[in-house]
Amino acid sequence: MSTAETATSALYAAAADIGIAEPDVHVSGIVADLVAVLVAVTAGEPRVLTLQDARALPSGPFELTHRSLQSGLHAWVERQTHHPLGYVEQLYTFADRDRGLAPDQRVISISYLGLTREQPRGAGEATGWQDWYNYLPWEDHRVGVPPMIDAVVLPALRAFAKSAPTPAVRQDRANRIAVTFGTDGRPWNEELVLQRYELLFEAGLIPEARRGTPDAGPAPVQGRSMILDHRRILATGIARLRAKIKYHPVVFELMPDTFTLLQLQRCVEALAGRLVHKQNFRRLVEQQELVEETGQLSQETGGRPAKLFRFRREVLFERAIVGTKLPISRS
Amino acid sequence: MSTAETATSALYAAAADIGIAEPDVHVSGIVADLVAVLVAVTAGEPRVLTLQDARALPSGPFELTHRSLQSGLHAWVERQTHHPLGYVEQLYTFADRDRGLAPDQRVISISYLGLTREQPRGAGEATGWQDWYNYLPWEDHRVGVPPMIDAVVLPALRAFAKSAPTPAVRQDRANRIAVTFGTDGRPWNEELVLQRYELLFEAGLIPEARRGTPDAGPAPVQGRSMILDHRRILATGIARLRAKIKYHPVVFELMPDTFTLLQLQRCVEALAGRLVHKQNFRRLVEQQELVEETGQLSQETGGRPAKLFRFRREVLFERAIVGTKLPISRS
DNA sequence: TTCGTTATACTCCCTTTGAGCATTATTGGG
DNA sequence: CCCAATAATGCTCAAAGGGAGTATAACGAA
The missing domain is CATH 3.90.79.10 (Nucleoside Triphosphate Pyrophosphohydrolase)
Known part of the structure; x- marks a missing residue:
């Protein structure tokens, strides 16, 4: 196609214009x-x-x-x-x-x-x-802050900060630790998955960072590793998903056809790595009309039977961007 | 490096595992x-x-x-x-x-x-x-809805919807028109830049969509075109930027060292393509401590002199994700 | 001085959202 | 049959957030 070739030459002409050699x-x-x-x-x-x-x-x-x-x-x-x-x-x-x-x-x-x-x-x-x-054990805060954070991660990171070449770098590292791991009274932000991984990586606490440098260095933090930078890619994916579930109803892609609101909540919690307030979660889901009742009940384990719901696929057409904004509990 | 080669073979082994031939x-x-x-x-x-x-x-x-x-x-x-x-x-x-x-x-x-x-x-x-x-003239709503939307874009899109092969497709197109262009009482959503471009593209209203098919078709909508899919990439960039300025202080990368709050507001408005409520904008910027006074005043055109401000770069370290959430005015 | 223009300070009110209490409906022992 | 445990569900409350308007201050130009 001559149009295609023209387009390509145009690209390289553009590249030449801005000083890039073909x-x-x-x-x-x-x-x-x-x-x-x-x-x-x-x-x-x-x-x-x-x-x-x-x-x-x-x-x-x-x-x-x-x-x-x-x-x-x-x-x-x-x-x-x-x-x-x-x-x-x-x-x-x-x-x-x-x-x-x-x-x-x-x-x-x-x-x-x-x-x-x-x-x-x-x-x-x-x-x-x-x-x-298994790969990012410091990310699951559903049953509280994982003990390994205080036991292993933070001491190692603080040592890393202390070993900084200049006071400015030291301060910067201390800040990143505080922001990403929520110390010094800061809140835990579940979306900073990638930033946490990269901080650990820089600190040499991730085996992937030590390939080819077989010196001792600090003991790596727990968590299964992966080939190449696959664990970083996983961290990127989790971060994106944790951000996305807050404003787009993607959770439903992970749910069976019908489900109870608690099942839906557990799914969100699994992804976010933290608990949400049950009543507020229901309020949000229902008032946004994300789901509709099937009319059936679930005869589940212990407790009052729960209504079964189904995702209202229509919302994908009705609105542009909706939110399953997680009501996150502080406890 | 043998490690590198191992990694590569591992990749192809993985590919083979899941049924992809090298x-x-x-x-x-x-x-x-x-x-x-x-x-x-x-x-x-x-x-x-x-x-x-x-x-x-x-x-x-x-x-x-x-x-x-x-x-x-x-x-x-x-x-x-x-x-x-x-x-x-x-x-x-x-x-x-x-x-x-x-x-x-x-x-x-x-x-x-x-x-x-x-x-x-x-x-x-x-x-x-x-x-x-110049490339996406339907995106600038700062001085109201551009006349070309009612005069050219919507009639053409409605014709496109009407020409749908099935009622379901027709309904879907009508919905997309309403959502992306904010008709039928829906609000205008400035972030849907890419969705609007793609709708116009599908409808054949973008010259780029008609390359290689030299038939008549509907008259293209105004707006300068670009080579290849560069206009689509531009739309992607604008969409990303419009979303980003709401939760990350990137606007300041576009501002001079010192600026007045009105200048900052005009910058945000230029990007978002819509106006914001002045007093609320100031409230937001100040209460988030995104800026600090320089102590100087601007001797600008007409009116009371404005204080000059400077971006507090520290916020980038202090917090993880902050917001210049636009207070968008309805008028 | 008056008007036009912009800056800046406050007030109001409605909606959202975090959090807790209360009540209802089941199951599985004593 | 009664009771404890477990969930589901309904409701209230208070604080924060955010949209919108009023009021006042400080300048230049007519």
């Missing part, structure tokens, strides 16, 4: 990979689909036959899980030089977040669904 | 481009840096020498504008097959949003800074 080898050494953070919530626990002895996120090369990145991922995941992907969202594209491979090779990793419902283990799957707090 | 040609036909939406606000108008007769966003190939995508962009933009990029954020990565090039070639476009202050035109720049509402 590379000698037009096409070389670049591989694009798709990496997926596939999330499900089962039995009140948040899970992520893993492979390779639970040390990797599913990933694979982007192929020329795919119509678009999104469609590539969709095809790929549905073949894998035999289940429709309710919701897919692009997370981030990385191309850092230190991700592996030789210097003249480069992987561009395009990461996605996908929401689905957990499926029984298929044949050929190496590991399957893992509780995501 | 491509025969390991590296082929993929080019990565960086595209930047560089924003400045001058004289109360929002501008975007363009090239090629104002028909393209600055872009260029991602080179292997760059340490990371972000650093590549930074280097590149600062060489171009001779001005530090205050804030850079990744927007989206596209690889749609219809973006140009031959079928065995593929461009991956990684787009970024960058905030800076407008610079005088340098030599060799084809065009420079353009008011972004």
Whole structure:
């Protein structure tokens, strides 16, 4: 197509305009990979689909036959899980030089977040669904602040701050610790998943940060590690999801067709890693008309039977951006 | 490095696990481009840096020498504008097959949003800074709803809805029109920039949608067009920025060192495309301690002199996410 | 001096939201 | 059959947030 060629030359003309040379080898050494953070919530626990002895996120090369990145991922995941992907969202594209491979090779990793419902283990799957707090144990505050934070994480981080080369850096590190981990009377902010991971990474408390540098260093913090920067990608996905559930009704992609309000609440809590006030949660969900009664009751474990609800899919059309703003309890 | 190679084989092992074949040609036909939406606000108008007769966003190939995508962009933009990029954020990565090039070639476009202050035109720049509402004239609601919406856009969109093949599609289109353009008593939502662009695109009202199909079709809506999908990328950038200014103090990256509160307000209004309530805006900015007085006054045009303020950079360290939540006026 | 214009200070009121209390409906022992 | 435990559900209250208007102050220009 001549239009296509014109467009390309236009691009390079633009590049030349702003002082960028067209590379000698037009096409070389670049591989694009798709990496997926596939999330499900089962039995009140948040899970992520893993492979390779639970040390990797599913990933694979982007192929020329795919119509678009999104469609590539969709095809790929549905073949894998035999289940429709309710919701897919692009997370981030990385191309850092230190991700592996030789210097003249480069992987561009395009990461996605996908929401689905957990499926029984298929044949050929190496590991399957893992509780995501196995990888980031400091993120689960549902039953209170995890003891490992005070026991292990904060002492190590404070040592890291103390070892700063200048007072300014020291102060900056102290501030980041306080903000991300909610010390000094600051509130815990569940959305800062990535910032916490990166702080720990910088502090050398994450095994991934110490690859290739086999010196002693501080003892790494607990939490299962992953290949390459997959744990960072997982952190990115969790952060995005925790932010998103507050203003967009994506939680329902993780729920069965009908559910009780407590089940819905437990799902939100699993994702957010913290508890919400039950009555306020119901008030919010109902007054926004996110759900409708099925007319049936759940004959669940102990207590008064709960009404079963169903997601009102119409809200996706009625409004643009709605909110399941979590009423977060301080306790 | 053996670790690197192990990691790569691991990736392909993972791919094989989930049913994806390793491509025969390991590296082929993929080019990565960086595209930047560089924003400045001058004289109360929002501008975007363009090239090629104002028909393209600055872009260029991602080179292997760059340490990371972000650093590549930074280097590149600062060489171009001779001005530090205050804030850079990744927007989206596209690889749609219809973006140009031959079928065995593929461009991956990684787009970024960058905030800076407008610079005088340098030599060799084809065009420079353009008011972004030249490209998306339906987005500027500062002086009321643009007449072209009622005169041109809505009639064309309603015709598009009416021409739907089935009643369901018709209803869906009507809903999208109402939600994105705020008809039927719905409020105007300034964040839906991309949704509006895509609706117009689908309706064939955007020249970019009609390339290669030289039939008549409906008359395109006003607004300057761009090469490839650059206008879509611009819409993505504006949407992101409009959302971001509400919870993160990025506006200050566009302001001079010292400014009056009205100047700050005009900047926010320029970005949001709508007016805010002056007194409430001041209340919000001051009670969040986003700014501090310089002690000086501005001897500006007409009226009582205004205090000059300066951004309190400390807030970036003190808090994690703060808000310049716009108090939006209904009028 | 008066008017136009902008800055700045306060007030009002309605909605949202965090938190707690009370009541209802079941199940599973004594 | 009564009672404790467990949930579901209904309701109230107070504080904070946010939209909107009034009032006053300080300047330049006619």
